[in-house]
Amino acid sequence: MQEATFLILTALAAGSQHGYGIVADVAAISDGRVRLRAGTLYSALDRLRLDGLIEVDREEIVDNRLRRYYRLTPGGGRQLAAEAARFRSNAAAALARLGLA
């Protein structure tokens, strides 16, 4: 799983969010290291919807503009948990070998 995809799923793990909310949350989670652009975000969201990892939660009109909120599906939650466990295991191995664990 690519880092941007992992971070998008992580952003949605706390609850449903709209597009710009995800961009802001991903920037916050990654300490500003990852700045998602709109084209990249919507390519990733489309792929995640196709794979059944996220779904549309609701739509709102704010200032005459459409806001579509996305949320994790149960399958998306499971996949995120599996990826997070894998990262944790790899990170633990790296830290142990560096004598930093």
Next chain:
Amino acid sequence: MTPAAAADLERGYRRWLRWYPRSFRREHGDEILAVLLAGAGQGRRRPDPVECLDLVRGGLRMRLRPSVPSSDRSTRRALGLMCLGAALELAAAISLLATVDDVRSAVASANPGLTDGEWHAVVAGHIEPTALAACAAAGLWLWLAWAIGRGHRWAGIAFAVLWCVNTYGLVDGLAGGSAAYARGDLAIAILLWLVQLATVATLLAARARRQPLARR
């Protein structure tokens, strides 16, 4: 941001959003626009070039990439085989054109009286059309792969029909004794036929796997 600046910026973004397929724009255009405008700095009148590039990349990706879930491994494998088929067709065309002098030597040794005029007729009448046909076939493989990836059922049927035609051509060629004088052509034809066979079998397997899910 002044209303005039906001209107200019929105117009600019909408222009770049045309890179996306119409159906995607209809569903997500306003949503993407809202994200772009929310992220734009104060006073900006024109889209940032990096954003434009990102929209072009995103639009092309939406137009070209298959709409096949990662879980549908059979269809994805079939699309990979079709890309391999296209690459083989192109490799055949390139190798034919790159080895044209060797072909001339072989033809000249079999026909010592070959004149320049006769050789040019062979190149124009057989070698160049064959190379062009291989390039066209590569395009056809890729086009059908794209159509199958976008969920067009006719493309899978068209590919199966092409495979049947190709099988007939191959068997007909073998019965006509082509193996005796064109071993290179025959080898590439058999290889391509095998890739087609594997693609058709994989597409059928994908369809069989999808049907029980659809019936549930």
